[in-house]
Amino acid sequence: xxxxxxxxxxxxxxxxxxxxxxxxxxxxxxxxxxxxxxxxxxxxxxxxxxxxxxxxxxxxxxxxxxxxxxxxxxxxxxxxxxxxxxxxxxxxxxxxxxxxxxxxxxxxxxxxxxxxxxxxxxxxxxxxxxxxxxxxxxxxxxxxxxxxxxxxxxxxxxxxxxxxxxxxxxxxxxxxxxxxxxxxxxxxxxxxxxxxxxxxxxxxxxxxxxxxxxxxxxxxxxxxxxxxxxxxxxxxxxxxxxxxxxxxxxxxxxxxxxxxxxxxxxxxxxxxxxxxxxxxxxxxxxxxxxxxxxxxxxxxxxxxxxxxxxxxxxxxxxxxxxxxxxxxxxxxxxxxxxxxxxxxxxxxxxxxxxxxxxxxxxxxxxxxxxxxxxxxxxxxxxxxxxxxxxxxxxxxxxxxxxxxxxxxxxxxxxxxxxxxxxxxxxxxxxxxxxxxxxxxxxxxxxxxxxxxxxxxxxxxxxxxxxxxxxxxxxxxxxxxxxxxxxxxxxxxxxxxxxxxxxxxxxxxxxxxxxxxxxxxxxxxxxxxxxxxxxxxxxxxxxxxxxxxxxxxxxxxxxxxxxxxxxxxxxxxxxxxxxxxxxxxxxxxxxxxxxxxxxxxxxxxxxxxxxxxxxxxxxxxxxxxxxxxxxxxxxxxxxxxxxxxxxxxxxxxxxxxxxxxxxxxxxxxxxxxxxxxxxxxxxxxxxxxxxxxxxxxxxxxxxxxxxxxxxxxxxxxxxxxxxxxxxxxxxxxxxxxxxxxxxxxxxxxxxxxxxxxxx
Amino acid sequence: xxxxxxxxxxxxxxxxxxxxxxxxxxxxxxxxxxxxxxxxxxxxxxxxxxxxxx
Numbered sequence: 001x002x003x004x005x006x007x008x009x010x011x012x013x014x015x016x017x018x019x020x021x022x023x024x025x026x027x028x029x030x031x032x033x034x035x036x037x038x039x040x041x042x043x044x045x046x047x048x049x050x051x052x053x054x055x056x057x058x059x060x061x062x063x064x065x066x067x068x069x070x071x072x073x074x075x076x077x078x079x080x081x082x083x084x085x086x087x088x089x090x091x092x093x094x095x096x097x098x099x100x101x102x103x104x105x106x107x108x109x110x111x112x113x114x115x116x117x118x119x120x121x122x123x124x125x126x127x128x129x130x131x132x133x134x135x136x137x138x139x140x141x142x143x144x145x146x147x148x149x150x151x152x153x154x155x156x157x158x159x160x161x162x163x164x165x166x167x168x169x170x171x172x173x174x175x176x177x178x179x180x181x182x183x184x185x186x187x188x189x190x191x192x193x194x195x196x197x198x199x200x201x202x203x204x205x206x207x208x209x210x211x212x213x214x215x216x217x218x219x220x221x222x223x224x225x226x227x228x229x230x231x232x233x234x235x236x237x238x239x240x241x242x243x244x245x246x247x248x249x250x251x252x253x254x255x256x257x258x259x260x261x262x263x264x265x266x267x268x269x270x271x272x273x274x275x276x277x278x279x280x281x282x283x284x285x286x287x288x289x290x291x292x293x294x295x296x297x298x299x300x301x302x303x304x305x306x307x308x309x310x311x312x313x314x315x316x317x318x319x320x321x322x323x324x325x326x327x328x329x330x331x332x333x334x335x336x337x338x339x340x341x342x343x344x345x346x347x348x349x350x351x352x353x354x355x356x357x358x359x360x361x362x363x364x365x366x367x368x369x370x371x372x373x374x375x376x377x378x379x380x381x382x383x384x385x386x387x388x389x390x391x392x393x394x395x396x397x398x399x400x401x402x403x404x405x406x407x408x409x410x411x412x413x414x415x416x417x418x419x420x421x422x423x424x425x426x427x428x429x430x431x432x433x434x435x436x437x438x439x440x441x442x443x444x445x446x447x448x449x450x451x452x453x454x455x456x457x458x459x460x461x462x463x464x465x466x467x468x469x470x471x472x473x474x475x476x477x478x479x480x481x482x483x484x485x486x487x488x489x490x491x492x493x494x495x496x497x498x499x500x501x502x503x504x505x506x507x508x509x510x511x512x513x514x515x516x517x518x519x520x521x522x523x524x525x526x527x528x529x530x531x532x533x534x535x536x537x538x539x540x541x542x543x544x545x546x547x548x549x550x551x552x553x554x555x556x557x558x559x560x561x562x563x564x565x566x567x568x569x570x571x572x573x574x575x576x577x578x579x580x581x582x583x584x585x586x587x588x589x590x591x592x593x594x595x596x597x598x599x600x601x602x603x604x605x606x607x608x609x610x611x612x613x614x615x616x617x618x619x620x621x622x623x624x625x626x627x628x629x630x631x632x633x634x635x636x637x638x639x640x641x642x643x644x645x646x647x648x649x650x651x652x653x654x655x656x657x658x659x660x661x662x663x664x665x666x667x668x669x670x671x672x673x674x675x676x677x678x679x680x681x682x683x684x685x686x687x688x689x690x691x692x693x694x695x696x697x698x699x700x701x702x703x704x705x706x707x708x709x710x711x712x713x714x715x716x717x718x719x720x721x722x723x724x725x726x727x728x729x730x731x732x733x734x735x736x737x738x739x740x741x742x743x744x745x746x747x748x749x750x751x752x753x754x755x756x757x758x
Numbered sequence: 759x760x761x762x763x764x765x766x767x768x769x770x771x772x773x774x775x776x777x778x779x780x781x782x783x784x785x786x787x788x789x790x791x792x793x794x795x796x797x798x799x800x801x802x803x804x805x806x807x808x809x810x811x812x
Binding site: 030031032034035052053054055056101104105108109112115116119120136139143147 | 762766769770773774776777780781784789790791792793794797798800801
């Protein structure tokens with residue numbers, strides 16, 4: 001079927017008649033790929049330039065508008081062997097890239113200045129104990145000032161801006177004492193240079209900036225990497241919709257391009273692309289991603305449907321529309337807003353330390369000056385000593401103590417398939433004492449599985465091979481079991497009912513009970529859906545149910561063993577939730593919950609002083625995720641839900657949940673250790689400074705020493721953990737190795753994920 | 759100590775050259791695709807060809 005594909009929302013047209021598009025490409029893994037893609041595209045007429053960014057797995061294409069179009073480019077890539085997804089970079093990502101460049105520039109300037117000032121300082125230090133003349137020393141000091149002052153004015157901007165912002169908002173952060181320390185150290189040094197003094201602190205000030213910028217850049221780079229990765233994943237997931245125009249012609253458009261009022265055709269087996277109401281057609285839809293309910297719902301004209309539901313049996317025409325008030329989505333939006341407002345602002349460990357630290361440091365410096373004045377020192381000497389105290393306590397190590405641990409831990413989580421959305425999620429994850437799971441799509445896999453226990457294998461193989469000819473979601477689940485991947489010739493589908501074919505001379509049917517002419521009742525087990533297969537006078541009933549994630553039992557046990565309380569809150573029926581909870585050994589479970597009831601349950605736990613981790617994927621979980629202390633969701637989750645989660649995990653396993661908590665707890669203890677280390681450092685260095693014995697040499701040694709110490713301690717987070725081998729845990733026998741040549745309807749593109757993470 | 763008159767400026771100039779070179783590489787987006795740069799030198803299909811753009 002010749003379909004028109006419209007990519008125009010992703011194309012950027014330039015005034016010189018060229019067009020530009022960015023694509024996220026899957027399956028790029030080697031040097032050959034770069035050449036294959038670039039030369040393959042450059043051969044096409046009309047292409048101006050095609051360049052693949054291997055690090056980001058993104059392809060930038062420019063072409064002369066009118067000679068070729070986006071659809072042709074995507075098709076060519078597909079012929080070469082790569083799936084490409086048009087991609088609209090988020091504004092936030094562009095901002096982060098600009099920010100990274102700026103930080104790197106500051107870092108370069110600070111690095112240059114630190115090295116050159118050090119060159120002069122070391123000469124002065126050795127000159128001071130040998131034969132340097134005061135005139136030469138003055139020249140060296142002035143030269144240092146010449147380098148350090150402009151460099152600090154430029155490279156210190158990230159800190160000065162942040163400190164000013166904090167002060168304007170009438171609170172303080174770590175950047176306030178840093179800025180004060182740097183400015184005072186430079187000011188004092190200029191004054192001392194003019195007074196021909198022996199000691200100046202240009203090197204300390206600029207080295208401090210250099211160290212801090214290193215930490216800041218690493219932190220930012222980690223954030224940027226996760227955002228980039230999340231952006232690629234989102235584009236891999238991007239779905240297409242069949243839009244109907246006025247004449248009834250179909251165009252394939254990206255979901256992002258749909259406008260309210262558009263009419264969309266949804267065929268059986270397809271995911272409903274947008275919220276809206278049905279104007280034509282009768283079908284059953286699976287709303288498990290929306291409500292958690294696993295039983296399909298019958299829908300007809302005028303029914304409201306939500307994005308992410310799967311159309312089962314009949315073709316539907318739907319009118320895209322913003323949900324009217326009173327609908328589920330509206331209710332969820334309202335709850336979400338309330339939950340986000342009510343969320344108590346957790347104070348980050350670093351800010352708490354800063355709040356305590358800045359006043360103490362400044363008070364100590366002031367007391368030092370007063371103390372020396374009372375003791376009879378000159379005004380000049382007292383001030384110099386007080387500023388030396390400020391320099392030595394300038395929280396270089398403090399400002400590195402937490403970010404460096406965060407960077408290392410986030411990198412570790414990234415490698416275990418957990419992508420953080422917010423920076424302070426690690427601290428909050430470490431505090432968790434109660435874990436709440438949603439059932440459908442969280443404890444269970446998002447795609448249903450065949451329960452083949454009681455079925456003859458030969459029959460199953462035939463049924464599965466016949467299922468290859470159908471697009472019904474249950475048949476698709478069954479078809480994954482087929483060992484032979486070629487459909488039976490001559491198989492025909494009766495839409496909404498089943499498929500029939502002739503197998504080995506016998507008529508065979510696969511589909512509903514009525515289609516297979518069997519009177520089997522469906523009443524007995526309600527946590528499964530059934531598909532019937534009739535062949536040669538024999539009829540079997542194949543149950544298809546949501547199966548647990550392969551390591552769900554092991555992970556829940558491990559979580560319980562760590563003293564965490566586990567609770568299941570589901571929107572599904574009690575008879576579907578109960579068996580799952582009992583298999584996992586979770587005693588507390590509640591079923592048939594509305595989004596509001598989930599929030600109530602969380603609020604109740606919070607009022608008992610619990611820190612709740614919510615793990616959920618459905619649209620109905622979004623408010624609960626926002627209300628919880630910290631939240632996780634699988635990558636298959638609804639868009640709105642994923643946006644609320646503090647972190648997203650990839651893959652079919654539940655292990656990342658356990659891993660996230662373990663890594664976060666260790667990171668938190670390392671953060672505390674690092675804070676303790678800096679306190680010890682200060683306890684040793686401050687008395688020396690108060691006594692007036694700090695020379696620039698001592699200041700330089702103490703500051704770089706403590707920074708290196710906390711950085712090394714943070715790196716311990718990368719060492720393998722004692723007895724922690726959950727990633728290599730054996731998969732229980734309940735999963736079957738299944739042939740999976742094509743990507744699943746809702747699944748993430750796992751190979752691409754692995755590539756980017758390697 | 760007359761040697762300082764030209765040694766110090768030379769040292770500073772060298773450092774400054776390094777800084778400017780780094781800023782130039784940054785400006786021309788040379789750090790955008792570090793992994794790709796490592797792989798792009800591997801294929802040797804450019805040998806024997808002249809004037810191959812892009």
